[in-house]
Amino acid sequence: MNKQANVLWWSELATSRIGVVFFGVFLLALLFFVANLADRASRDLVQEVQSLNEREIRNGFVAMSEIQRLNFLLFDARNYEGITLEHREDVQAAVDILFVRADHLKSVYPDPDVFKPSRGVIESLDEIVGLTDAYLTETDADYGAFLTQLIDASDRSRRSLHTYLTTLSRESEEITARQTDALLSKTRFLWVAVAALSLVGLVAISLLRREIVARRxxxxxxxxxxxxxxxxxxxxxxxxxxxxxxxxxYLEGRTKTAVAIVDVDNFKSVNDTYGHAVGDDVLRYIAEILELPAKTLNGFAARLSGDEFAVVLPTDDFAKLSEYCRAVISRAARPHKVGNDTITTGVSIGLATTSQISTSRQVEMSWILRAADFSLYRAKAEGRSCYTFYDNDLAAQLEERNAMLEDLPSAITNGDLKLFLQPKVSLPDRAITGFEALVRWQRNGQLVSPVQFITLAEESGLIIDIDKHMLSEAAKTLADWNKLHGTNFGVSVNLSGTHFANMQVVELVRAAIEKSGITPSLLTLEITESVQLNDWALVQNILCAFRDLGVKISIDDFGAGYSSLAYLRAIAADELKIDRSLVSEIHESEEAAFVLDSVVDLAKNLNMDVIVEGIENEDQARRVFDLGVSKAQGYLFGAPVMAKDALRNATAYQTEKRTAVALR
Structure with a gap:
């Protein structure tokens, strides 16, 4: 481990900028050091050659001096009739020195042809030495002839030596010049090579660093x-x-297991209010709350997506699981400090155990997760910040839910989704001004309320097909009826917020208008106020496209959801439908009347028509009319019925009204 750590440390150092600079400087220093050594060796070689030539020239001049001294001795001896012992010794000493010089030249020039002037010097010196040795060893030698020969030989030797020294000096200068030029050229080449190698080295180090960094x-x-x-x-x-x-x-090992699906309550509100950074911190906080107690039970927590988590615990003990859920819910409800903000949130938990699942079917991972998720759905429906165990009742509900989910696609294609209409009336004269299109499912001989399947359709994505079907059906039914009976009824159709993810909904509405032939101004598209629209820029583009088509926009169920003024201003709808929750207590509570009055004034200031939903008695109708509301909808004026029946009743009512007016 230490070796790997050291290797990792060195590799990180080498790939850092400091490491690259350090190794680059080291490489340059090394190359400069080698270049200096080579340069110094070259200069030393030149100096050695120069020193050798200078030494040989000095030796030549010494030899020249010895020859001059020998000539002096010979001429001095000629002045005498014979050679004295002193002369003999002096000549012998001079010749011995010349012998040494000749021997030295032979060692320097073993092959005289390499430097031809040395041949003449060597031969003349050998001649002098030979004559002297011959004379000194013969007792009856002719002294005069010896002197003449020796003088002639020394003269030849002097001339050869002069030629030798002249040539050696000239060639020494030429050699020195050539070697100096070669040295300069070599030096220049060396430094160019050093620079090139340095550049190549730096490039190589840089590429190596890039490769190491890329590999890392x-x-x-x-x-x-x-x-x-x-x-x-x-x-x-x-x-x-x-x-x-x-x-x-866990399941393969047949371990008793519990799965909990956990959802953060009102997490979107946290994101919208405080921002996604705070939302991320809340998610980390919830993850810690879930993970630590799960580990004490030898389980683990996981994040599924968004604000949804899962916890797997290797137990089906009801008491332990309940204790875990209560602890998590209690801790999650505590105020959590995030920067300067204090966040209070909560969690809802749905649990399913293998023991409970196995009572009705074989335990499969998909089923236990689905059961836990359905338990979570029930926990959230019961008020949030609570937990729900999967039991027999939920099992039956889940079975029914799955069966509905399987039947719903065929219900759309087979025409089992029926168009119902509920009238919208003018309060002063109770005249029907239009209808709201509602869907009912004819399933197994019974009508299924949308409360039971719309949420399921939204979760499964089938809501797109349902809305498309209902929009086309409502537009065609109203267009055909108006054309046939000369009426001018309008219709409102609900659109799920799912449609506002892209611009395809515009083509869906355009196709419905063109295919049905309905007058666009008679078609109103209702957007539920509780629907959260994420991309406001896209929503604005879609709404502008709707207005270009000539249809109207209505905000439905206002007061049942977030009731955001920003929502009202951003949508800029033509109509505001006030939810029945703001009307139910209007005849008993002045506060409820004040709230409703404020909403009506706000809508009028935004140039919206107001329709109040949920009117069930005359007291409510009279009270909202007194508040300035002229349009309403509710069971007082008619329950949702089959489209043909609703249109027939409305047309008959209009006919009766016209007849009564005519009779008056």
């Missing part, structure tokens, strides 16, 4: 990829994949 980046990316394959990057909890892997192991 790839390793980090691969590590991140491996991490992201099994863990959530925000909370560091296992993700859905690892949850499924571990849960499969």
């Amino acid at each position: 980046a790839r390793e980090i990316a691969e590590e991140n990829e491996r991490f992201l394959a099994f863990f959530d990057p925000l909370t560091k909890l296992p993700n859905r994949v690892q949850l499924q892997n571990k849960l499969a192991q």
Whole structure:
């Protein structure tokens, strides 16, 4: 481990900018050091050659001096009739020195042809030495002839030596010049090579650094990829994949297991109010709350998506599971400090155990997760910040829910979704001004309320097909009826917020208008006020396209959801439908009347028509009329009925009104 750590440390150092600079400087210093050594060696070689030539020239001049001294001795001896012992010794000493010089030249020039002037010097010196040795060894030698020969030989030797020294000096200068030029050229080449090698080295180091950095980046990316394959990057909890892997192991081992699906209450409100950074911190906080107690029970927590988590515990003990849920809910409800903000949230929990699932079917991962998720749905429906166990009642409801989910696609294609209409009336004369299109499901001989299947359709994505079907059916039915009977009834059709994810809904509405032939101004598109629209810029583009088509926009169920003034201003609708929750207590509570009056004034100031829903008695009708509302809808004026019946009744009512007016 230490060796790997050291290698990692050195590799990180080498790939850092400091490491690259350090190794670059080290490389330059090393190259300069080598270049200096080579330069110094070249200069030393030149100096050595120069020193050798200078030494040989000095030796030549010494030899020249010895020859001059020998000539002096010979001429001095000629002045005498014979050679004296003193002369003999002096000549012998001079010749011995010349012998040494000749021997030295032979060692310097073993092959005289290499430097031809040395041949003449060597031969003349050998001649002098030979004559002297011959004379000194013969007792009856002719002294005069010896002197003449020796003088002639020394003269030849002097001339040869002069030629030798002249040539050697000239060639020494030429050699020195050539070697100096070669040295300069070599030096220039050396420094160019050093510069080139330095550049190549720096480039190589840079490329090496890039390669190491890229390799390290790839390793980090691969590590991140491996991490992201099994863990959530925000909370560091296992993700859905690892949850499924571990849960499969629990189930294969037939371990008694509980699965809890946890949802953060009102998390979108936290994001919208405080921002996504605070929302992320809340998710990390919830993850910690779930994970720590789960580990004490030898379980684990995972993040599924968004604000939804899962907890797997290897137990089906009701008491332990209840204690875990209560502890989590209690801690999640505590105020949580995030920066300067204090956030109070909560969690809802749905639990399912293998023991409970196995009573009705074989335990499968998909079923236990679905059961826990359905339990969560029930917990949220019961008021949030609570937990619900999957039991026999929920099992029956889940079975029915799944059966409805399987039947719903065929209900759309087979025409089992029926168009119902509920009238909208003018309060002063109770004249029917239009209808709201409502859907009912004819299933197994019974009518199913939309409360039972619309949420399911939205969760499954089938709401798109249902809305398309109902929009086309309502537009065609009203257009055909108006054309046939000369009426001018309008119709309101609900659109799910799911449609506002893209511009395709505009083509859906255009197609319905063109196919049915309905007058666009008689078609109103209702957007439920509780629907959360995420991309406001896209929503504005869609609404502008609707207005270009000539249809009207209505905000439905105002007061039942977020009741945001910003929502009203952003939608800029033609109509505001006030939810029955603001009307139910209007005849008993002045506060309720004040709220309703304020909403009506607000809508009028925004140039919206106002329709009050849920009018069930005359007291409510009279009270809202007194508040300035002229249009209403509710069971007082008519319950939702089959489209043909509603239109027939409305047409008959209009005919009766016209007849009564005519009779008067």
